[in-house]
Amino acid sequence: MTTKRLLLSAGLALAIGAGIAGWNTAATAQAPQGQTLRYAFQGNLNTLDPYSLNETTTLALQGNAYEGLTRRDKDLSIIPGLAERWETLDNGLTWRFHLRRGIKFHGGEDFTAEDVVFSATRVRAATSDLRSRIDADVEVVAVDSHTVDFKLKRPNPILHYEWDTWYIMSKKWAEANSAVQPTAASATTPGFATLNANGTGPFRITQHQVGVRTVYQRNPAWWGKVEHNLAEIIFTPITSAPTRVAALLSGEVDVIDPVPLQDVARINASANARVMEGPELRTIFLQLDQRRDELVGSSVKGKNPFKDVRVRRAFYHAIDIEAIRRQVMRGAATPTALLISPLMYPEGGQVQRLPFDLAAANRLLDEAGYPRQGGPTGTRFEVTFDCPNDRYVNDGAICQAVTAMLARVGVKINPLFVPRAQYFAKVLATGGFNTSFYLLGWTPGSFDSWNVLHNLVRCRDDQATGGRGAFNLGGYCNQQVDALTDQILVEPDVAKRNQLIAQAYRIITDEASHIPLHQQALAWGVSKKVELVQRADNQFLFHWVVKQP
Amino acid sequence: MLAFILRRIIQAIGVLLTVSLIAFSLFRFVGDPVNQMVGQDTTPEQRAEIRQQLGLNDPVVVQFARFVGRAARFDFGISYQNKQSVAKLIAERFPATMELAFVSALFALLAGIPMGVYSGLRPHSWLTKLFQTVSLLGISLPTFLIGIILIFVFPVSLGLLKSFGRQGVVDLGWWTTGFLTREGWASLILPSITLGLFQMTLIMRLVRSEMMEVLRTDYIKFARARGLTNRAVHFGHALKNTMIPVITITGLQIGSIIAFAIITETVFQWPGMGLMFLQAVQSVDIPIMAAYLLLVATLFVAINLIVDLLYVAVDPRIRIAGRPA
Numbered sequence: 001m002t003t004k005r006l007l008l009s010a011g012l013a014l015a016i017g018a019g020i021a022g023w024n025t026a027a028t029a030q031a032p033q034g035q036t037l038r039y040a041f042q043g044n045l046n047t048l049d050p051y052s053l054n055e056t057t058t059l060a061l062q063g064n065a066y067e068g069l070t071r072r073d074k075d076l077s078i079i080p081g082l083a084e085r086w087e088t089l090d091n092g093l094t095w096r097f098h099l100r101r102g103i104k105f106h107g108g109e110d111f112t113a114e115d116v117v118f119s120a121t122r123v124r125a126a127t128s129d130l131r132s133r134i135d136a137d138v139e140v141v142a143v144d145s146h147t148v149d150f151k152l153k154r155p156n157p158i159l160h161y162e163w164d165t166w167y168i169m170s171k172k173w174a175e176a177n178s179a180v181q182p183t184a185a186s187a188t189t190p191g192f193a194t195l196n197a198n199g200t201g202p203f204r205i206t207q208h209q210v211g212v213r214t215v216y217q218r219n220p221a222w223w224g225k226v227e228h229n230l231a232e233i234i235f236t237p238i239t240s241a242p243t244r245v246a247a248l249l250s251g252e253v254d255v256i257d258p259v260p261l262q263d264v265a266r267i268n269a270s271a272n273a274r275v276m277e278g279p280e281l282r283t284i285f286l287q288l289d290q291r292r293d294e295l296v297g298s299s300v301k302g303k304n305p306f307k308d309v310r311v312r313r314a315f316y317h318a319i320d321i322e323a324i325r326r327q328v329m330r331g332a333a334t335p336t337a338l339l340i341s342p343l344m345y346p347e348g349g350q351v352q353r354l355p356f357d358l359a360a361a362n363r364l365l366d367e368a369g370y371p372r373q374g375g376p377t378g379t380r381f382e383v384t385f386d387c388p389n390d391r392y393v394n395d396g397a398i399c400q401a402v403t404a405m406l407a408r409v410g411v412k413i414n415p416l417f418v419p420r421a422q423y424f425a426k427v428l429a430t431g432g433f434n435t436s437f438y439l440l441g442w443t444p445g446s447f448d449s450w451n452v453l454h455n456l457v458r459c460r461d462d463q464a465t466g467g468r469g470a471f472n473l474g475g476y477c478n479q480q481v482d483a484l485t486d487q488i489l490v491e492p493d494v495a496k497r498n499q500l501i502a503q504a505y506r507i508i509t510d511e512a513s514h515i516p517l518h519q520q521a522l523a524w525g526v527s528k529k530v531e532l533v534q535r536a537d538n539q540f541l542f543h544w545v546v547k548q549p
Numbered sequence: 550m551l552a553f554i555l556r557r558i559i560q561a562i563g564v565l566l567t568v569s570l571i572a573f574s575l576f577r578f579v580g581d582p583v584n585q586m587v588g589q590d591t592t593p594e595q596r597a598e599i600r601q602q603l604g605l606n607d608p609v610v611v612q613f614a615r616f617v618g619r620a621a622r623f624d625f626g627i628s629y630q631n632k633q634s635v636a637k638l639i640a641e642r643f644p645a646t647m648e649l650a651f652v653s654a655l656f657a658l659l660a661g662i663p664m665g666v667y668s669g670l671r672p673h674s675w676l677t678k679l680f681q682t683v684s685l686l687g688i689s690l691p692t693f694l695i696g697i698i699l700i701f702v703f704p705v706s707l708g709l710l711k712s713f714g715r716q717g718v719v720d721l722g723w724w725t726t727g728f729l730t731r732e733g734w735a736s737l738i739l740p741s742i743t744l745g746l747f748q749m750t751l752i753m754r755l756v757r758s759e760m761m762e763v764l765r766t767d768y769i770k771f772a773r774a775r776g777l778t779n780r781a782v783h784f785g786h787a788l789k790n791t792m793i794p795v796i797t798i799t800g801l802q803i804g805s806i807i808a809f810a811i812i813t814e815t816v817f818q819w820p821g822m823g824l825m826f827l828q829a830v831q832s833v834d835i836p837i838m839a840a841y842l843l844l845v846a847t848l849f850v851a852i853n854l855i856v857d858l859l860y861v862a863v864d865p866r867i868r869i870a871g872r873p874a
Contacts, residue, residue: 044630046631046632049632053586053588055588126598129586129587129591131591132590132591183632185583185603185629186599186602186604187627189627190627190633190634194631194633195633209641210631210633211631212820236714238714239827240693240815242697246701247704247713249705250705250708252704252712420580420585421579421581421584421585421833422579422580424580424581424584425581428581428584429596430581430583430596430600443589455589455590470593471589
């Protein structure tokens with residue numbers, strides 16, 4: 001016993017001594033090998049093909065191996081990527097990109113203008129899910145080996161906004177492996193690029209088994225400035241939230257995403273991990289069906305109460321957003337008046353939410369001709385409320401809160417909470433927009449208001465040609481807003497454009513086209529040994545990670 | 550014997566057809582797969598096009614006939630979500646589930662039978678009461694709760710064993726195994742206990758009541774009268790005769806172990822077929838769901854067949870009764 005203790009204290013003293021004396025040597029000895037980062041996310045990385053699925057985490061995981069012409073910095077500002085610089089010519093009808101020289105793909109192929117032209121074709125193939133990255137009528141021309149022109153039919157000031165996730169693939173590699181097109185939905189054989197990646201990025205994927213693990217290794221030939229100290233990253237999906245938290249607490253993984261809100265305090269209280277929270281770009285909102293002449297799920301027959309702006313405003317006034325933030329979201333949400341995050345539209349401050357005001361809500365509903373039936377606590381009318389329960393942070397709980405809040409103004413909500421697969425099958429085009437009142441979240445892929453107005457606000461074309469109003473499930477329609485949307489698309493002057501956007505947001509707030517709720521917050525669980533950058537678009541990029549040994 | 554097996558195979562085909570028909574009629578209610586396959590910027594036209602390509606607009610009967618036709622050639626198509634051959638995905642996941650099921654069943658038998666024998670022989674001992682309490686917990690607590698409790702006790706609080714995944718896997722070419730490494734066992738133990746606890750309880754209670762029953766019978770009294778040792782009486786005569794129901798239950802339970810592995814696999818992120826099935830349900834990945842259900846049905850049929858054959862081997866009475874006069 002005593003010898004054991006003696007040995008132990010000797011060892012400890014030695015370790016401390018060595019630690020103090022040899023700190024620097026130890027660090028430099030460690031550096032060449034680098035650290036291993038273990039990262040767990042709730043979902044799978046289903047494909048390595050960068051054009052198969054337009055989804056944040058998939059693109060982020062691919063984006064550690066692949067790169068676009070542009071990149072987004074820690075604060076989301078656009079910075080050069082594979083292109084060193086770019087300029088617009090012909091009054092904005094031609095965009096010229098100058099490519100970086102001397103870059104090689106992980107497989108050893110040289111990166112040239114040919115690869116960009118090829119990638120532009122591939123991303124617009126019929127089997128690509130990222131066709132929105134470049135319009136079909138844009139002509140892409142290689143001027144010389146390291147210059148590419150994009151010739152537009154009409155000016156587009158936000159042409160390159162989404163190009164940080166339009167990853168450039170090697171033409172040679174794709175052709176050699178018969179991967180010139182993304183795998184089709186109906187394919188009978190899996191595509192090569194689904195399981196293999198060949199990018200130019202800071203890490204290359206050396207092992208990938210869907211739903212089990214994906215291993216990245218440092219690319220020593222990367223062109224950029226190395227800010228990380230990693231040699232290897234092991235990505236594992238962990239579906240079950242308690243297990244994910246347990247794996248972080250036991251030190252088996254270094255980073256988890258997401259952390260369930262109820263576990264935040266526990267992780268922060270632990271010795272080896274903390275929760276990093278930050279605003280996310282996704283906006284959660286409600287919308288009422290303003291299009292049908294009679295609602296599909298309501299006690300009101302022969303007319304649609306939501307066509308009346310007073311009823312919509314009454315619903316808006318009835319929402320106690322502060323209670324949702326505090327109680328349902330445990331503080332991890334930022335109430336908003338807009339359908340876009342203030343990070344992507346800083347001028348948004350000029351639009352205010354309709355205040356929480358039960359008296360106003362009751363008055364508006366009375367005026368609109370929906371009095372309480374049977375006394376001062378009676379019900380005015382009933383309506384069905386569609387809500388997913390596994391798509392957004394605490395979505396089911398938000399809907400319960402909304403149901404209770406509307407009950408206070410005499411509207412009886414019949415909530416219909418279902419898993420996301422059934423939910424989207426019902427409320428989207430395939431289900432015939434079969435909803436009277438629903439909750440949805442939206443992040444504009446382009447980080448720009450035009451995407452929001454085009455998808456969520458403008459009049460829905462029932463064939464939804466070109467996606468016009470495709471997610472305006474409630475069918476709000478105002479010609480003035482449509483005209484503004486078209487103008488915003490082509491207006492090259494930034495200040496003027498922002499004014500047009502503000503104008504559109506003011507109109508839809510007045511008309512209560514939607515009821516914006518909040519920006520949900522990111523919550524990542526991070527080991528205390530790890531420093532990383534949490535970008536608001538929820539992309540986790542490994543080349544900003546520093547891990548202590 | 551051969552006729553018996555043949556008859557069983559024909560029955561099995563009937564069962565499989567019924568299972569696939571039921572599965573196919575259910576798939577229409579799990580949601581729309583296309584919305585789970587694309588990002589938000591994909592226009593409704595493009596979504597409709599994918600639906601058409603996948604043949605989801607065809608009548609259910611046509612889709613069913615197409616599925617059966619392909620399944621007969623062991624072609625299960627490619628997964629909607631990750632565009633890989635379903636047969637290959639299942640082959641990759643199969644060893645994980647089978648090893649988990651095997652170790653769970655082994656645990657259930659090796660712990661359950663001795664506990665049952667002991668509590669059958671000494672019904673009033675304090676250890677029996679402890680076993681009874683443990684078994685009550687095993688039967689009443691849901692699997693996911695047991696799993697989470699184990700995770701918080703072992704990896705999180707004590708720093709022992711692994712909380713998730715299947716680590717230390719060795720690839721033998723035709724099979725991947727976690728049996729050969731320390732890490733492999735460290736990640737196998739907790740899920741196996743979680744999955745096997747219910748079965749262990751069941752076997753223990755079964756053996757206990759059977760033992761108590763058998764020990765009262767005449768031939769045990771005769772055996773004692775012959776002056777045989779307690780050991781010979783208890784294990785040679787009594788235990789052997791309790792084995793028929795134990796074999797039946799274990800056999801049937803192996804099927805449920807594989808099927809109920811869905812929950813355990815999800816809690817421990819065990820990369821088996823059950824986890825894959827659960828994810829397929831969430832994302833409406835019809836080819837995976839269909840293939841998995843067929844496989845599970847096949848396993849059940851096969852296990853039942855083996856159990857029937859084992860009866861004949863273990864119990865001579867069945868053999869004699871079945872012999873033509």
